[in-house]
Amino acid sequence: xxxxxxxxxxxxxxxxxxxxxxxxxxxxxxxxxxxxxxxxxxxxxxxxxxxxxxxxxxxxxxxxxxxxxxxxxxxxxxxxxxxxxxxxxxxxxxxxxxxxxxxxxxxxxxxxxxxxxxxxxxxxxxxxxxxxxxxxxxxxxxxxxxxxxxxxxxxxxxxxxxxxxxxxxxxxxxxxxxxxx
Numbered sequence: 001x002x003x004x005x006x007x008x009x010x011x012x013x014x015x016x017x018x019x020x021x022x023x024x025x026x027x028x029x030x031x032x033x034x035x036x037x038x039x040x041x042x043x044x045x046x047x048x049x050x051x052x053x054x055x056x057x058x059x060x061x062x063x064x065x066x067x068x069x070x071x072x073x074x075x076x077x078x079x080x081x082x083x084x085x086x087x088x089x090x091x092x093x094x095x096x097x098x099x100x101x102x103x104x105x106x107x108x109x110x111x112x113x114x115x116x117x118x119x120x121x122x123x124x125x126x127x128x129x130x131x132x133x134x135x136x137x138x139x140x141x142x143x144x145x146x147x148x149x150x151x152x153x154x155x156x157x158x159x160x161x162x163x164x165x166x167x168x169x170x171x172x173x174x175x176x177x178x179x180x181x
Contacts, residue, residue: 088170090163090170090171090173091163091171092163092171096142099141099142099143101127101137101142101143102144102148104129104130104144105144105145106143106144106145106148106178108130109130109143109144109178110127110128110178110180111126111127111156111178111179111180112126112128112134113126113180114154114156115136116155122139123138123153123155124137124138124153125150125153125158127143127158127178137150137153137158138150138153139151139152143160143178144160144176146164146174147162147163148160148161148162148176149161156179156180157177157178157180158177159175160175160177161173161174161175161176162175162176
């Protein structure tokens with residue numbers, strides 16, 4: 001009896017294992033499935049990109065001046081202490097009646113000629129505005145939107161001095177010129 005009790009679990013396990021290994025003679029459906037899968041179009045995989053080799057770089061500018069430090073020491077002025085900037089005596093005459101050419105920017109004015117006055121040695125300049133009109137100006141006349149006063153008239157240019165804001169509450173003079181094309 002004892003041997004029968006021992007053989008029963010072994011026989012049971014053997015029958016289970018052998019039951020899983022059943023041979024099937026008809027494998028047509030498996031062959032059809034494999035053939036269909038082989039006929040499907042496969043997606044091509046792009047090859048990996050070619051990596052360039054790493055080239056080391058040795059920085060040789062460590063002994064040079066840093067580009068982030070200014071060449072000249074910058075002094076920040078306190079606007080309350082900077083009374084000279086606001087009261088340097090330069091200011092435009094805003095009570096004066098403006099000339100016609102003061103309504104145009106200097107970029108819109110062009111010198112088209114000059115007239116030499118032989119009697120007193122003075123010279124007139126011919127200035128064309130962007131409306132196409134030609135105007136005659138002489139030394140002391142004003143033109144441009146920044147209070148530009150004509151100082152010198154040459155045969156090919158008009159020199160003038162503008163009075164512009166210095167950005168600190170005051171005014172400063174700036175030389176400009178209008179040249180003949």
